[in-house]
Amino acid sequence: MASAGHIASSHHRRLLDTGPGKGADNSSSPSPDATRIMVGVLVTVICCTLLYCIYCWRWRKRNAIRRSLIQRLGPRSSSDLPLIDLISILAATENFAEAKKLGEGGFGPVYRGVLSGGSEIAVKRLSARSRQGSAEFRNEVELIAKLQHRNLVRLLGWCAEHDEKLLVYEYLPNRSLDAFLFDPIKSVQLGWSTRHNVILGIARGLLYLHEDSLLKVVHRDLKASNVLLDDKMNPKISDFGMAKIFEEESGGGINMGCVVGTYGYMAPELALEGVFSVKSDVFSFGVLLLEILSGQRNGALYLEEHDQSLIRGAWKLWIQDDAAEFMDPSLGRSYSRDEAWRCYHVGLLCVQGNPDVRPTMSSVLHMLISDHMELPAPDRPPLFTRHNSIPFPAMPLSVRTESRVSPPHSINDVTITTIEPR
Structure with a gap:
């Protein structure tokens, strides 16, 4: 009986030595590698979230500018300057084929095209992300629609769909x-x-x-x-x-x-x-x-x-x-x-x-x-x-x-x- 009591007492002391407090301390102490991984994941998630928010903000801003441009120019398109749909321009230029490219300036390339009625056109394709190109586009559409003279080039129409900003001119075969x-x-x-x-x-x-x-x-x-x-x-x-x-x-x-x-x-x-x-x-x-x-x-x-x-x-x-x-x-x-x-x-x-x-x-x-x-x-x-x-x-x-x-x-x-x- 004494021997059995001694064994029980020893077992009780071992349980106290590895009791809940000490076991919890060991299991709740993460290694340095685990800490670095957790911090890295957290930073990555935060950065990705910020980038996504910035992308959404710029996308909404770009579309807001395009919508305001169409609303601003829309009322005059029926009387002063026609609004030409993107599908017609893509068909005229064969989807902006390289063979149709006439040249390129500071705000984008110019393509030769033929409308369904047989009229030859020159399409100026402006960069969707160029602030200066957008300003030039708006200025030219608003201004040249009011100007008509034999020694000024004729702007036949314009298009602002999706990310495209296009100006359609009369085609002049001898160029510049x-x-x-x-x-x-x-x-x-x-x-x-x-x-x-x-x-x-x-x-x-x-x-x-x-x-x-x-x-x-x-x-x-x-x-x-x-x-x-x-x-x-x-x-x-x-x-x-x-x-x-x-x-x-x-x-x-x-x-x-x-x-x-x-x-x-x-x-x-x-x-x-x-x-x-x-x-x-x-x-x-x-x-x-x-x-x-x-x-x-x-x-x-x-x-x-x-x-x-x-x-x-x-x-x-x-x-x-x-x-x-x-x-x-x-x-x-x-x-x-x-x-x-x-x-x-x-x-x-x-x-x-x-x-x-x-x-x-x-x-x-x-x-x-x-x-x-x-x-x-x-x-x-x-x-x-x-x-x-x-x-x-x-x-x-x-x-x-x-x-x-x-x-x-x-x-x-x-x-x-x-x-x-x-």
């Missing part, structure tokens, strides 16, 4: 002016009469925008690639994504606090201060006119070869009374000297540094078509070289370099833009 003007082979197709007609057509289109339309519009991105040519080589100004309605009656500029346009075509007050007006368009027209006369681009390549801008080269030959050296060699001597010299003179008047002394587009057109009007002497144009006395603005700007393909829309050498509400 720069495809001919700066090509050593194609430039021979631009004889003097054609070039003179292009200059006058662009001037009439700008005059309409500045003075004759219901809205006073500043284009802000006039350049050779934004001038399209129809089958008869008549010019049509295109790409109104950066255009602004100009409501000032005093004739002064508007300071937007940002730089929008293409280097080489920008007026100094726009490049340095962000101030635009109808006179900044006049400056761009002057640069374009000089490009048409010379067959050379006022861009980085010309700076590298001549260490000066095209307009400075034009001024140098002007004061040397050697304007014939400025003319495109592909013209030979087959041009009207009086018309060419008058265009040359008007071009230098348009690119004067002071916007107050630049002519208006009505004066420009009058000077171009008048044989007897005496023209004032031009002032020295501003410097735009790497050795600028007037430096290019030192401010944070986004620079977009675009494709060299020649589509029927904007192709920039270097376009400087700042995203802004329109």
Whole structure:
């Protein structure tokens, strides 16, 4: 009996040694590896939840913007600009086939298409996630629907379905002016009469925008690639994504606090201060006119070869009374000297540094078509070289370099833009 009691007492002590308290302590103490795994899983779940919430928020915001855009533009689509359904555009472009692609600019590719009725169209497909592309899309649809002129490209319709934002234009078979003007082979197709007609057509289109339309519009991105040519080589100004309605009656500029346009075509007050007006368009027209006369681009390549801008080269030959050296060699001597010299003179008047002394587009057109009007002497144009006395603005700007393909829309050498509400 004593032995049995001793065994029971020993067993009781062992139970006390491994009792509930000590057993619980051992089982509730996780290993360091288990702790790390639990923390990792928890962090992963939290991160995934946050990412999902952000995705849902952006998706809802993007769809809200699209719905507001359709609601905003919907009422005018029935009267001013047709709303074309996405299925028709997909059928016309063979689902945006690569073979139908005409080129690509800063805001998306352009495709050639044929509607069911046989009409040829050019479809500009904007990036669904580009804030600036969305702003340009909205601006162009709202603005160009109100503009009708023989020297402005016609916007036939628009589409905003799902994530697609599409602009449908008339198709112009000869594409853009720069495809001919700066090509050593194609430039021979631009004889003097054609070039003179292009200059006058662009001037009439700008005059309409500045003075004759219901809205006073500043284009802000006039350049050779934004001038399209129809089958008869008549010019049509295109790409109104950066255009602004100009409501000032005093004739002064508007300071937007940002730089929008293409280097080489920008007026100094726009490049340095962000101030635009109808006179900044006049400056761009002057640069374009000089490009048409010379067959050379006022861009980085010309700076590298001549260490000066095209307009400075034009001024140098002007004061040397050697304007014939400025003319495109592909013209030979087959041009009207009086018309060419008058265009040359008007071009230098348009690119004067002071916007107050630049002519208006009505004066420009009058000077171009008048044989007897005496023209004032031009002032020295501003410097735009790497050795600028007037430096290019030192401010944070986004620079977009675009494709060299020649589509029927904007192709920039270097376009400087700042995203802004329109």
